[in-house]
Amino acid sequence: MSYPDGLLGDDENVVVHKHPHWKMLLGPVLVLFVVVGGASYLAALVATTDWRLPVWSALGVVGLLLIVWFTLAPLLRWRTTHFVITTHRLMVREGVFTRSGIDIPMWRINSVRCRRGLVDRLFGCGTLVVESASDEPLEFDDIPQVEQVQTLLYGEVGDGAQHRPQEG
Structure with missing residues (x-):
């Protein structure tokens, strides 16, 4: 390197x-697991309803935004800190x-x-x-x-x- x-x-x-120690990435990885797990749970709850497609779309957009903001951004900051x-x-x-x-x-x-x-x-x-x-x-x-x-x-x-x- x-x-x-x-x-x-x-x-x-x-x-x-x-680079900074990888321990600073523990929070962002935890957020990733919580967002994916929570979105999956909510998606399963609405799977049998008629309005599942709009809910899945909303979950996907909100989940993606949360992952980008709270997981990918800290990962990029970690990677670009020297x-x-x-x-x-x-x-x-x-x-x-x-x-x-x-x-x-x-x-x-x-x-x-x-x-x-x-x-x-x-x-x-x-x-x-x-x-x-x-x-x-x-x-x-x-x-x-x-x-x-x-x-x-x-x-x-x-x-x-x-x-x-x-x-x-």
Whole structure:
């Protein structure tokens, strides 16, 4: 799963490229099962009535809209969210139609820490907190294997000191 090389500098390499943890898709999958199950149950209830065709059509339209809004949209958001650590910077890109992102040069990162609750520990993910020269720390939720990512990012921050711009 490589990151597009066109977005990297000449001597820049990808160290880590991750999507958010799959646990964020549990809710949308549950919605999918509830919508399909509920629509199937309602369709079976009206199967013997004279007005079953209009009801089935309405159930199909409403079910499709619910599935698109509550299942496919979160799946697309998950798939188009990238957490990338390179040898020079930390990049986060997200969005389907409107893309947004943030780049933090390694030399601007002051500290890196992670936070993992009970559910996060069960799933093997957590929140990565990056403090940089900006006012507020940045929190990145649902990072898979967050402790390994923290260690790799900390190592790159130490190595990134050599890429610090020279004042002068």
